[in-house]
Amino acid sequence: MDEISMVSYQMLCMIDARLRQLKNHEDEFFGGINVLLFGDLLQLPPIKRSGAPVFKQPDHLQPATHLWRLFTLCELTENMRQQGDHTFIEILNALRIGELTANHFSILMQRVIQNPSDEFATDKALRVYTTNQQVNNHNAAVLNLFRNKGSRIYTIKAQDQLIDATRNTDTLNLANIIPTDINKTGGLPSVLEIFVGAKVMLRSNIDVTKGLVNGATGHITEIVWPQFRRTQMYETDVPSVWIDFGRDGIQVIHPKAIQFPAKFNYGTAERRMLPLILSWASTVHKMQGSTVDLAVMYLGSKLFEEGQAYVALSRVKSLEGLCIEKLDCNKLSEVDLKPHYTLFADDTTISSVYMDLEMVQNASSRACEKAEGVYLDRGLLWRAQVDELCNKLSTNIFVLRNLRHCVSGYILRQAYFALFHAHMKYALIVWGHSSGANRVFGLQRKAGRIILDTPYH
Numbered sequence: 001m002d003e004i005s006m007v008s009y010q011m012l013c014m015i016d017a018r019l020r021q022l023k024n025h026e027d028e029f030f031g032g033i034n035v036l037l038f039g040d041l042l043q044l045p046p047i048k049r050s051g052a053p054v055f056k057q058p059d060h061l062q063p064a065t066h067l068w069r070l071f072t073l074c075e076l077t078e079n080m081r082q083q084g085d086h087t088f089i090e091i092l093n094a095l096r097i098g099e100l101t102a103n104h105f106s107i108l109m110q111r112v113i114q115n116p117s118d119e120f121a122t123d124k125a126l127r128v129y130t131t132n133q134q135v136n137n138h139n140a141a142v143l144n145l146f147r148n149k150g151s152r153i154y155t156i157k158a159q160d161q162l163i164d165a166t167r168n169t170d171t172l173n174l175a176n177i178i179p180t181d182i183n184k185t186g187g188l189p190s191v192l193e194i195f196v197g198a199k200v201m202l203r204s205n206i207d208v209t210k211g212l213v214n215g216a217t218g219h220i221t222e223i224v225w226p227q228f229r230r231t232q233m234y235e236t237d238v239p240s241v242w243i244d245f246g247r248d249g250i251q252v253i254h255p256k257a258i259q260f261p262a263k264f265n266y267g268t269a270e271r272r273m274l275p276l277i278l279s280w281a282s283t284v285h286k287m288q289g290s291t292v293d294l295a296v297m298y299l300g301s302k303l304f305e306e307g308q309a310y311v312a313l314s315r316v317k318s319l320e321g322l323c324i325e326k327l328d329c330n331k332l333s334e335v336d337l338k339p340h341y342t343l344f345a346d347d348t349t350i351s352s353v354y355m356d357l358e359m360v361q362n363a364s365s366r367a368c369e370k371a372e373g374v375y376l377d378r379g380l381l382w383r384a385q386v387d388e389l390c391n392k393l394s395t396n397i398f399v400l401r402n403l404r405h406c407v408s409g410y411i412l413r414q415a416y417f418a419l420f421h422a423h424m425k426y427a428l429i430v431w432g433h434s435s436g437a438n439r440v441f442g443l444q445r446k447a448g449r450i451i452l453d454t455p456y457h
């Protein structure tokens with residue numbers, strides 16, 4: 001599963017349940033299938049209404065097994081996309097964890113270009129926006145540009161029908177019961193304006209082996225009308241189109257019929273349409289996972305999600321390929337300097353721990369930092385914390401050992417809780433998964449043997 005940051009914990013549970021069902025292994029996690037998750041948890045989170053972050057089990061799902069904790073972490077540390085552009089890598093790494101400095105901002109300011117031209121011109125470089133509305137506005141503006149230049153633009157209308165109506169629909173206007181949200185119509189738009197040369201994006205998986213997947217973009221090279229007609233004859237005509245997908249070659253895309261629930265429980269609707277949308281612009285959400293050479297980014301006041309600016313900027317390979325349409329430094333700090341959570345990881349285990357990001361910022365800028373009584377080291381491996389704790393606990397074991405000769409068992413247990421257990425428990429959830437934690441638990445066993453007065457074996 002790629003882009004795991006956008007998958008909610010609830011979705012992970014559904015995938016688990018469905019795989020158990022499909023594989024007929026009800027008692028094995030993910031039906032016994034090996035599952036690999038890829039992603040960066042400091043990129044975009046799941047859209048708000050879809051559920052909790054993938055690493056945070058909601059309270060109502062406890063005490064079921066915490067699915068996220070079944071996975072172990074393998075961290076990729078080398079930046080391949082921006083390789084060679086060290087300044088850009090430094091800015092992105094800082095933005096990712098909310099450490100942008102004034103110097104970083106001033107470098108980004110140099111990429112703000114008011115009226116982008118040449119390679120960054122409106123109809124050439126991809127525009128990346130935060131909202132669908134901005135994307136639609138830009139696509140409409142580019143379409144107008146071509147219209148004014150004299151391009152022959154065809155309007156394609158979807159063929160909709162209701163296939164198992166639950167009620168009498170004689171007087172019904174079909175448009176009123178077909179969802180307007182393209183995500184609820186299987187990715188098929190109700191109207192599409194195209195021309196030879198238009199930049200389009202596939203909204204449906206056609207053939208994964210050929211790279212024809214939801215999100216693939218290309219330019220229309222030919223429009224093929226039904227019945228060998230040379231041009232659009234009826235406004236209900238839905239053509240096939242040849243699209244140049246670049247590396248994936250020139251491929252034909254036919255209209256597709258998809259069924260989906262009609263509104264107000266009217267039954268099942270079916271739409272036949274080209275699974276395409278215009279794509280001179282795209283939202284940051286749709287761009288996560290992609291790489292482009294050139295893009296014009298909107299980083300203005302409409303940024304609304306944690307990690308959004310980082311995902312947007314990190315799509316291009318170099319600072320030269322970046323043009324910023326609007327830059328709101330305050331907003332950038334607001335959305336990317338204050339994530340509500342961060343992830344702590346050691347060599348092998350992932351533990352989801354909520355902590356103030358400031359502590360992590362301090363830890364990553366210095367070799368080792370003590371914050372709230374916990375030692376943070378640069379790699380968040382908790383070695384300093386474990387070392388310090390073991391020193392303290394060893395001393396207190398010495399005290400317990402001496403005490404056991406002169407106090408009752410009850411007092412000794414009280415002393416254990418005060419001198420040992422309280423120190424050990426502090427922030428245990430943070431460092432308890434680290435590889436050094438076993439040393440602490442070894443000392444605890446030693447303390448246990450002292451208060452229970454049991455021999456080593």
Ligand SMILES: Nc1ncnc2c1ncn2[C@@H]1O[C@H](COP(=O)(O)OP(=O)(O)OP(=O)(O)O)[C@@H](O)[C@H]1O
Pocket residue numbers: 039040080081082288289290291314
């Ligand atoms: N080993 C490599 N050598 C050269 N280029 C690479 C290598 N691995 C990846 N790349 C390039 O780096 C870019 C990013 O790769 P990819 O999309 O796989 O990264 P990612 O980790 O999924 O990034 P993100 O999650 O931010 O989208 C691509 O342009 C890819 O061609």
